[in-house]
Amino acid sequence: MDLLLLEKTLIALFLAVVVAIVIAKLKGKKFKLPPGPIPVPVFGNWLQVGDDLNHRNLTDLAKKFGDIFLLRMGQRNLVVVSSPELAKEVLHTQGVEFGSRTRNVVFDIFTGKGQDMVFTVYGEHWRKMRRIMTVPFFTNKVVQQYRFGWEAEAGSVVDDVKKNPESATNGIVLRKRLQLMMYNNMYRIMFDRRFDSEDDPLFVKLKALNGERSRLAQSFEYNYGDFIPVLRPFLRGYLKICKEVKQKRLQLFKDYFVDERKKLSSTKSTDNEGLKCAIDHILEAQQKGEINEDNVLYIVENINVAAIETTLWSIEWGIAELVNHPEIQNKLRTELDTVLGPGVQVTEPDMHKLPYLNAVIKETLRLRMAIPLLVPHMNLNQAKLAGYDIPAESKILVNAWWLANDPAHWKKPEEFRPERFFEEESKVEANGNDFRFLPFGVGRRACPGIILALPILAITIGRLVQNFELLPPPGQSKLDTAEKGGQFSLHILKHSTIVLKPRSV
Ligand code: HEM
Numbered sequence: 001m002d003l004l005l006l007e008k009t010l011i012a013l014f015l016a017v018v019v020a021i022v023i024a025k026l027k028g029k030k031f032k033l034p035p036g037p038i039p040v041p042v043f044g045n046w047l048q049v050g051d052d053l054n055h056r057n058l059t060d061l062a063k064k065f066g067d068i069f070l071l072r073m074g075q076r077n078l079v080v081v082s083s084p085e086l087a088k089e090v091l092h093t094q095g096v097e098f099g100s101r102t103r104n105v106v107f108d109i110f111t112g113k114g115q116d117m118v119f120t121v122y123g124e125h126w127r128k129m130r131r132i133m134t135v136p137f138f139t140n141k142v143v144q145q146y147r148f149g150w151e152a153e154a155g156s157v158v159d160d161v162k163k164n165p166e167s168a169t170n171g172i173v174l175r176k177r178l179q180l181m182m183y184n185n186m187y188r189i190m191f192d193r194r195f196d197s198e199d200d201p202l203f204v205k206l207k208a209l210n211g212e213r214s215r216l217a218q219s220f221e222y223n224y225g226d227f228i229p230v231l232r233p234f235l236r237g238y239l240k241i242c243k244e245v246k247q248k249r250l251q252l253f254k255d256y257f258v259d260e261r262k263k264l265s266s267t268k269s270t271d272n273e274g275l276k277c278a279i280d281h282i283l284e285a286q287q288k289g290e291i292n293e294d295n296v297l298y299i300v301e302n303i304n305v306a307a308i309e310t311t312l313w314s315i316e317w318g319i320a321e322l323v324n325h326p327e328i329q330n331k332l333r334t335e336l337d338t339v340l341g342p343g344v345q346v347t348e349p350d351m352h353k354l355p356y357l358n359a360v361i362k363e364t365l366r367l368r369m370a371i372p373l374l375v376p377h378m379n380l381n382q383a384k385l386a387g388y389d390i391p392a393e394s395k396i397l398v399n400a401w402w403l404a405n406d407p408a409h410w411k412k413p414e415e416f417r418p419e420r421f422f423e424e425e426s427k428v429e430a431n432g433n434d435f436r437f438l439p440f441g442v443g444r445r446a447c448p449g450i451i452l453a454l455p456i457l458a459i460t461i462g463r464l465v466q467n468f469e470l471l472p473p474p475g476q477s478k479l480d481t482a483e484k485g486g487q488f489s490l491h492i493l494k495h496s497t498i499v500l501k502p503r504s505v
Contacts, residue, residue, distance in 0.1 A: 011230055034079060034388040036070040037061075044072030046227055051220035054485035055372035055401035058082070062399065068386050070394075074227025077394040079385070084409070084435035086386060087398050090377060091443040094385070096122060099444045100378040102395040104226045105235065106217050109242045116298035118306055121380060122444065130448070132285045133299060136278035138448040142189065143455060147348035149188045150456050153181045154463040155345065161468065161500050171473040171499040175316050178460070179207065182312045185456055190303060191257050192277040202256060209249045210304050216242050218486025253300045258283075310370045311453050313491040317368035318360065318461050320479045320496055321416045323470050328418060332356055336466045346462035348455045354462070359418035361457050362430055365439035367416055368481075372401030373488045374441045400438045401490070409436050430454065468500035
């Protein structure tokens with residue numbers, strides 16, 4: 001046996017004994033941990049529960065151990081809460097105590113140990129970053145400035161689909177075109193830029209690097225090295241790839257977007273207040289010395305992951321559900337035709353006149369939540385929750401998917417039925433006004449992007465349904481809606497081929 005491995009195993013065993021003694025001592029001091037499966041030395045509960053702690057597996061564990069339970073994953077403590085009351089406690093009542101984010105070996109690389117906003121601990125840096133990002137990204141003014149761009153992008157998707165004869169016959173993987181649209185929606189806001197086609201070399205590069213970033217961060221492959229520090233040397237190869245991807249990505253953001261924008265601004269002689277895009281505001285904050293150049297690049301990094309994929313996955317889920325529920329699709333089309341008039345294309349200000357469209361979107365976010373466990377929270381200091389002691393730096397997962405799919409709180413939750421948002425749940429909104437429905441979280445770390453995501457979803461889904469009949473491909477009666485979960489994400493496993501038959505209006 002490799003001597004190094006033997007040495008590590010001995011160290012691990014020694015540590016396990018130390019941990020066991022510490023736990024015994026803490027128990028002696030009436031340290032009351034939440035319930036959970038009994039851990040074994042070194043591995044904790046890891047071998048019992050496995051790597052894939054997706055929302056469904058965690059729901060099964062909650063049924064066994066209760067609305068709050070603790071898993072010891074090697075050295076890491078993982079606390080899972082699964083009731084609206086406890087979600088309120090974590091996100092609202094004790095929002096400061098539980099308002100930090102966990103680190104892990106991979107996220108540390110991609111975020112420069114929390115120099116970004118999404119994955120940084122609760123404190124001064126987070127507050128500053130969130131403030132700096134608000135004006136350029138998260139206000140109604142931004143929506144009003146960019147909604148014409150989103151409408152044009154959705155219009156261009158419709159045109160491209162109509163031009164492609166395959167769409168109406170064998171069908172196309174619509175997601176690919178929608179991905180280009182989402183990049184354009186967000187790159188217009190960030191840099192006043194767009195990509196002309198799916199083959200644009202810069203878009204191809206960007207998409208590949210973002211895809212790698214996502215895959216590497218959401219994978220379960222690196223758990224062992226994260227949970228059991230003595231095994232970390234075996235992760236060296238994986239972490240090296242992460243570092244390379246991170247480096248290449250930030251360099252790409254800098255060379256092709258941030259620096260380009262700087263050049264452009266320096267050649268403009270007059271004040272161009274009205275035409276400012278997000279990065280101009282962010283660079284101003286850098287000039288004032290509020291943030292440094294790395295922070296600027298991490299803001300770009302955050303928007304690339306937090307905004308584009310989540311919204312794209314939600315659009316994809318919405319379309320899949322509409323294909324699989326033609327009666328709901330028809331009802332939505334009738335609403336659009338009746339309220340707007342046949343052929344009149346939906347725009348952002350129409351949203352409040354289209355209750356069924358809003359209900360379809362909410363139902364999609366409920367059943368197919370893109371971030372079903374929210375972004376993991378963390379308590380920097382030891383805390384109390386539901387009468388239990390929560391060790392400092394525990395990873396806290398709120399099983400938001402279960403809160404929105406628990407039959408104790410929702411009528412037939414497994415059904416895709418937008419009508420529920422007119423009937424029994426008519427007051428429930430996506431903004432966190434009800435702790436059973438938190439697709440964007442709520443409280444201090446809630447998603448600030450909701451203000452952009454909802455209109456983009458409405459415009460895109462609305463226009464597709466107005467212009468096409470959306471159908472499964474020939475020979476198939478339904479789309480496969482199997483799920484693929486990650487560390488905290490959820491998307492459709494197979495990007496479906498969809499037939500889009502243009503309507504004759
Ligand atoms: C359908 C689309 C989206 C969904 C479902 C979604 C969902 C979420 C969720 C669940 C969180 C974590 C909340 C928590 O930890 O308590 C989050 C955080 C965040 N989201 Fe979104 N999001 C979406 C779109 C967007 C967009 C379009 C943007 C930006 C333009 C964005 C930016 C962010 C940021 C910056 C955070 C971190 C907030 C913080 O840590 O303080 N999201 N999102």
